Amino acid sequence: MSAFSVFYPNRMSREELRQLTIDKLQLLPENKLMEVSDFTEFLLSKIDEHMLTEGIKRVASQSKTYDFLKDEDVHYSVNTLGEQR
Numbered sequence: 001m002s003a004f005s006v007f008y009p010n011r012m013s014r015e016e017l018r019q020l021t022i023d024k025l026q027l028l029p030e031n032k033l034m035e036v037s038d039f040t041e042f043l044l045s046k047i048d049e050h051m052l053t054e055g056i057k058r059v060a061s062q063s064k065t066y067d068f069l070k071d072e073d074v075h076y077s078v079n080t081l082g083e084q085r
Contacts, residue, residue: 012020025033 025036028036
């Protein structure tokens with residue numbers, strides 16, 4: 001690993017970053033290692049949530065369920081939306 005990579009981690013390869021992280025993790029006490037593990041689980045759950053949300057959006061956007069509304073003539077106005085007495 002080059003000195004440049006240490007100062008500019010976003011320019012590191014995935015493997016270099018992984019190895020640097022492992023090297024640092026080995027220096028942590030057990031309680032801090034547990035915190036890192038918990039945070040990793042949190043990040044992975046956010047990725048899962050994002051993938052699930054995007055999947056639901058994709059399925060919903062491809063759904064034909066509400067296509068009938070596209071062909072319906074709209075007969076509503078601001079005046080007809082009020083409460084009738």
